[in-house]
Amino acid sequence: MLLLLHSCKSVFKVSPYKTYLNKLESTGLSKTKMGKAWVSNGEEAVRNPLKEVSIPFQESIFFRESSPDALGYIIHYSSARKVKFKVKTTADEPFGVFIDILERKDQLNNLVSIQSADTVLFYEDKQDKTLILRLQPELLVSGRVDLEIIDEPKLGFPVKGASNSSIKSFWGVDRDGGVRRHEGIDIFAKRGTPVIAVEDGVISRVQETNLGGKVVWQRLGLFGQIIYYAHLDSQLVTAGQEVKKGETVGLLGNTGNAKATAPHLHFGIYIGSGAVDPLNYVLMKDTVPPKLKSEIKYLGNEVVINRGASSAVPVNILSVSSEGVSYKNEFQKLEYSEKLILLSKKPSAKIKTARQLYKSPVETSAPVGLFNPEKSYTVLAKTGTFVYINQEDTKGWVLSD
Numbered sequence: 001m002l003l004l005l006h007s008c009k010s011v012f013k014v015s016p017y018k019t020y021l022n023k024l025e026s027t028g029l030s031k032t033k034m035g036k037a038w039v040s041n042g043e044e045a046v047r048n049p050l051k052e053v054s055i056p057f058q059e060s061i062f063f064r065e066s067s068p069d070a071l072g073y074i075i076h077y078s079s080a081r082k083v084k085f086k087v088k089t090t091a092d093e094p095f096g097v098f099i100d101i102l103e104r105k106d107q108l109n110n111l112v113s114i115q116s117a118d119t120v121l122f123y124e125d126k127q128d129k130t131l132i133l134r135l136q137p138e139l140l141v142s143g144r145v146d147l148e149i150i151d152e153p154k155l156g157f158p159v160k161g162a163s164n165s166s167i168k169s170f171w172g173v174d175r176d177g178g179v180r181r182h183e184g185i186d187i188f189a190k191r192g193t194p195v196i197a198v199e200d201g202v203i204s205r206v207q208e209t210n211l212g213g214k215v216v217w218q219r220l221g222l223f224g225q226i227i228y229y230a231h232l233d234s235q236l237v238t239a240g241q242e243v244k245k246g247e248t249v250g251l252l253g254n255t256g257n258a259k260a261t262a263p264h265l266h267f268g269i270y271i272g273s274g275a276v277d278p279l280n281y282v283l284m285k286d287t288v289p290p291k292l293k294s295e296i297k298y299l300g301n302e303v304v305i306n307r308g309a310s311s312a313v314p315v316n317i318l319s320v321s322s323e324g325v326s327y328k329n330e331f332q333k334l335e336y337s338e339k340l341i342l343l344s345k346k347p348s349a350k351i352k353t354a355r356q357l358y359k360s361p362v363e364t365s366a367p368v369g370l371f372n373p374e375k376s377y378t379v380l381a382k383t384g385t386f387v388y389i390n391q392e393d394t395k396g397w398v399l400s401d
Ligand SMILES: [Zn+2]
Pocket: 169, 182, 184, 185, 186, 265, 266, 267
């Protein structure tokens, strides 16, 4: 499934997420322990996202049916770019993940909301925004979700066969001894190289000026940006002509005030009242995310990590990204760390009498079984006066002697 989403259009009346919430309410599931956790974890993911993502980014998540988790990410969106989200699930029984993109201003606005097991969606907008992405599957599903976030320029590159390294003069540098500033970027290439339309649009003006020489102006959409191609050797379009992205509008040269310079395209973008820096609209960036952290081998498993000198606790690995690891700690709270330090030497402890096994290392936590001193057991972790043991496939915390 491929979705193209623009936030200015509302693509849903009631979001799939809200529909599911309503379903939990009407069936009474929202009052169960699991249902409550699902609702509050979803809220928490949006209220306190675990991390800010630097794009390109990838992460693998393992959701377990026993634990209704949700993950939140902060993404700084630049209006010069479009962001590509790829979400894919792998499970015995395929399940849909709720993918919600929200914006936090005075209140939370839901910009995108879908439910899918395998999707690619593009997000683009006219304004810079701080976005929150939430991923959360339905209740009672188990499986892996792979997320990839890639950043692409909003527009195509204007010089055929050229790339970033051909851009040699940037926005804002002095021109005419500081009298004016450079309101664009210069892309150098051989004279006669095709200059191509960066997007579909209509040619609004074809003219010759002292500054720009042979220039072409293109309008993108009715109220869209105006694209300015200057110093052309020749213009190959006429005013009023519709062009498609990639079509040649002229050939690269050094007309106008570029006569004394090597042939290059002066490329500009005008929005509303004036020029904006066009660089990020065309700059190509790495589209392959850094590889996942080595902790990926523990995804979905329990590992014991060091917590200071005399403390080691079991954690459940919920997700591993190219930047860090998120896990449920010994109190079943979600935490994030760039690196996990695993316990290298198993602790030891003697427990001589029968006693309660707890879910967490506090006496107020839920009992998970009973410790039997007659049977063998393994000590896995230790914190304070509590010891984490495994006895006949039951794991729990027990007060040490
Ligand atoms: Zn220039």
